[in-house]
Amino acid sequence: MINPYAPIEAKILDVIDENSAIKTYILKPSEPLVFDPGQFVMVGMPGVGESPFGVSSSCFDRDQLEVSVQIQPRGKNTTALHNARPGDTALVRGPFGNQYPMDYFKGREVYVVGGGVGMAPMRAVLLALLHEADQYKRIVLRYGARNPELRMYKDLCLSWETDPKIDVVYTVDVADSSWRHNVGVVTSIMKPEDIADVPNAVAVGCGPPIMLRFMVPLLLKMGFKPEHMYFSMEKNMSCGMGMCGHCRIGTYYVCKDGPVFTYDQISEFPDAWT
Ligand code: FES
The missing domain is CATH 3.40.50.80 (Nucleotide-binding domain of ferredoxin-NADP reductase (FNR) module)
Structure with missing residues (x-):
């Protein structure tokens, strides 16, 4: 089983310009990364950091995964990702969080x-x-x-x-x-x-x-x-593993208890809707 703390290398197979603000990265991890719809991964460029992204590709495609990266808010890692080219190597950890049933x-x-x-x-x-x-x-x-x-x-x-x-x-x-x-x-x-x-x-x-x-x-x-x-749900995720507390909605951590929630779970928490 993949250790979620240890990033694995992922070759960037292609970069697709979705629009002026978002690029999609097609990644080939060095070992199969099995995920389910709704889960997210941490992706970063070596030496720069990492950020959480919901996986946007099919869970039935076990050889590669895709994430879409928005340039804003401009951070070191998102800028590095936006400058990355096919053939470059990114780092991936995960998958994290729960999935759709x-x-x-x-x-x-x-x-x-x-x-x-x-x-x-x-x-x-x-x-x-x-x-x-x-x-x-x-x-x-x-x-x-x-x-x-x-x-x-x-x-x-x-x-x-x-x-x-x-x-x-x-x-x-x-x-x-x-x-x-x-x-x-x-x-x-x-x-x-x-x-x-x-x-x-x-x-x-x-x-x-x-x-x-x-x-x-x-x-x-x-x-x-x-x-x-x-x-x-999308909140300011950082560690992705329930350690830093940045991603709270009410009594939940989005990274650990979510990111998928039903309305009856979160309806009473105002911070879910801001
Ligand atoms: S991202 Fe750190 S606790 Fe959720």
């Missing part, structure tokens, strides 16, 4: 809502769902970004538009002349008719706290049970 999702409608860079862990969930699409009753994605340029995974999102296994609707807050989908915040494309059997459906979401704040009452109004509303 994919087995529990089987036989249910799964309603995925992603906003901004929160699409990274949602991509891992969606790729896992689509890998075994016949196991799920329905797979739905509602994805919002600030503008068309800031969208992530553009080619994949385009391919999903014609994929009968997934029902997608996209929106941006501010459109340009190239945009042919919806305009408005992500909650404007979440409709009760999106889900047929809501008492049994599960919702999965990740995005900025403000988005989650508006999304929660809407999901409840749509009829989702609090224990069926799952969120990937």
